Each structure stands twice: as C-alpha cells, then as structure tokens.
Amino acid sequence: MPTYSNRQCHFCKSNIRYIDYKNTKLLENFLTRYTKIVPKYYSGTCLKHQKKLAKAIKNARFMGLIPYTPK
Amino acid sequence: MENENNFNYEIMILLRADLGEELTNKEIDEIKNIITSNNGEIIHEDAWGIKDLAYRIRKEEQGFYVVLNFSMEPKKLEKLEKSLNINPQVLRYLIIKTPPNYEIKSLEEYEEEAEKEEKRKKEKAPTVFKKPQKKKIIKKEKTEIQKEPKEKPEKEKSAEEKPAEEKPEKKEETEEEKSKKEELSKSKLSEVDEKLKSIINDPDISL
Numbered sequence: 001m002p003t004y005s006n007r008q009c010h011f012c013k014s015n016i017r018y019i020d021y022k023n024t025k026l027l028e029n030f031l032t033r034y035t036k037i038v039p040k041y042y043s044g045t046c047l048k049h050q051k052k053l054a055k056a057i058k059n060a061r062f063m064g065l066i067p068y069t070p071k
Numbered sequence: 072m073e074n075e076n077n078f079n080y081e082i083m084i085l086l087r088a089d090l091g092e093e094l095t096n097k098e099i100d101e102i103k104n105i106i107t108s109n110n111g112e113i114i115h116e117d118a119w120g121i122k123d124l125a126y127r128i129r130k131e132e133q134g135f136y137v138v139l140n141f142s143m144e145p146k147k148l149e150k151l152e153k154s155l156n157i158n159p160q161v162l163r164y165l166i167i168k169t170p171p172n173y174e175i176k177s178l179e180e181y182e183e184e185a186e187k188e189e190k191r192k193k194e195k196a197p198t199v200f201k202k203p204q205k206k207k208i209i210k211k212e213k214t215e216i217q218k219e220p221k222e223k224p225e226k227e228k229s230a231e232e233k234p235a236e237e238k239p240e241k242k243e244e245t246e247e248e249k250s251k252k253e254e255l256s257k258s259k260l261s262e263v264d265e266k267l268k269s270i271i272n273d274p275d276i277s278l
Contacts (some may be wrong), residue, residue, distance in 0.1 A: 004081070015167075016171075017172060018172070018173055018174075019172055020176070020181075021167075022138070022176075022178065022181065023176075023181045023184075024181075025181065025182075025184075025185040025188075026185075059165060060167060061125075062163065063083055063085060063136075063163060064085065064124040064125050064126060064128055064134060065125060066125055066164070067125035067126050068125075068126060069126075069147055
C-alpha cells in the first residue's frame with residue numbers, strides 16, 4: 001500500500017494508458033489488507049486513473065482473480 | 072479488420088477445472104466456432120490453465136481460464152452471450168471492448184514485469200540504510216535535553232521557597248501599591264489619549 005509521500009500518480013508517472021484487470025500484481029498495490037480499494041487521497045492517483053483502476057479491480061474481482069474480502 | 076462494422080473485444084472465460092483436457096478443448100472450440108460463424112475473427116488466444124480462485128464460485132475452488140481476443144459485430148455478440156449463459160460448464164465470463172491503442176499481453180508477460188519490478192525494489196532498498204547515523208545524533212540531543220531539566224527543578228524549588236516567605240509581607244504592601252498603580256495607570260491612560268488626539272488632529276502624512 002503506497003504512503004502519503006508518493007504524491008505523484010503512479011500511472012501518469014509510468015505512462016500507463018490502459019489499466020488491465022488481468023495484471024493482478026499491479027492492482028494488489030492499490031488494495032488495503034482488507035482488500036478494499038485505496039482511496040486516491042492515500043495513493044495519490046489522479047481522478048482519471050482512479051476511475052479506471054476501480055473498474056479494473058471490480059472486473060478482476062468478478063472473475064475470481066482478486067478476493068472481495070480476506071479469508 | 073475485414074469488416075468496417077467489426078469492433079475489437081476481449082473475452083475471459085472461466086471453465087470448470089474437473090473437465091479434463093478433451094472436454095475443455097471441445098468447449099473452447101465450440102466458443103471459437105460461434106465467433107467465426109458470425110463473421111468474427113480470432114486475433115489472439117491465451118490459455119492460462121487451471122488456477123486457484125480467490126473465492127468459491129458455484130462450490131468450485133479451482134477454474135480453467137481462457138482469454139480470447141477477437142473482432143466481431145456488436146449486434147452478434149448477443150448470440151455468443153446466450154450460448155455462454157446456457158452452458159453449464161462455464162462458471163463465469165467477461166466481455167470487454169478493447170481500446171484502439173490496446174496491446175495484447177499474455178499472463179507470462181505480466182508475471183515477468185512483476186518479477187522485474189521486485190528486482191528493482193530490492194536494488195533500491197540498500198540505499199535507504201543510512202538512517203542509523205541520524206538516530207545517534209538524535210539520541211545525543213535527547214541526553215542533552217535530559218540534563219537540562221535536572222538543573223531546572225532546583226531553581227524552581229528555590230523560587231518556590233522564596234515567594235512563600237515573602238508573600239505575607241507583600242500582602243500588606245499590595246494595598247498601598249494597588250492605589251499607586253491605579254493612579255499611575257490613569258495618568259498613563261490620559262497621556263496615551265492625549266497622544267492619540269494629537270495624532271488625529273494633525274496626522275503626519277510624511278510617514
């Protein structure tokens with residue numbers, strides 16, 4: 001989970017245009033340990049990418065790649 | 072793209088894990104046939120194999136993942152969806168319309184990327200280890216701070232003792248002093264008032 005110090009948006013920084021729901025290791029960086037989506041005021045992602053991220057995470061959850069709740 | 076009406080899609084299918092190789096291949100071929108028979112075109116295929124699910128789906132703990140990239144007319148997607156909905160071997164499926172600048176990546180490529188990032192993090196980690204020196208300096212400061220307070224309480228004690236002795240004498244004086252102070256304050260107030268009035272009457276614009 002990213003901290004306050006990483007203020008710059010991760011996706012703007014690394015020039016990622018499309019956030020893929022299959023890339024679970026990337027998505028796991030933006031989940032808390034209770035597998036909730038990290039709000040953008042913690043992670044520092046911009047609104048544009050936060051919306052895409054949320055969609056990707058929800059798609060991955062639906063397909064059983066990421067859990068809804070911890071076991 | 073052969074047809075102008077075709078759009079690029081990506082479908083992920085979750086099949087039962089206990090089917091065996093023959094049956095899974097059959098199911099995948101059937102799905103492919105539906106796409107190709109409706110003027111569709113398969114661009115890329117990626118079979119992930121059997122993987123553990125993050126949670127139970129229809130009392131199954133494992134599933135067989137397949138990802139297909141294809142182009143198709145949007146109206147004919149309904150036929151595909153209908154057949155998938157009826158099929159009991161398909162646990163879940165997800166159809167996504169891919170953007171024009173989409174790069175097809177297989178699961179292996181994503182895993183390789185993740186490994187590279189982990190290596191980068193490990194390389195970066197040793198540079199952070201210079202902190203202990205700073206901590207020592209902080210400890211020294213703390214010890215200095217701790218010494219000072221020891222001296223202070225003695226002063227405070229002496230200060231506390233003195234007022235206790237002087238207090239009874241002061242109380243007698245205070246009544247006289249109060250009257251004096253009031254007079255002084257009144258005279259001071261009047262002086263200040265006069266000054267203010269003078270300033271208001273002829274203000275210095277040169278300032």
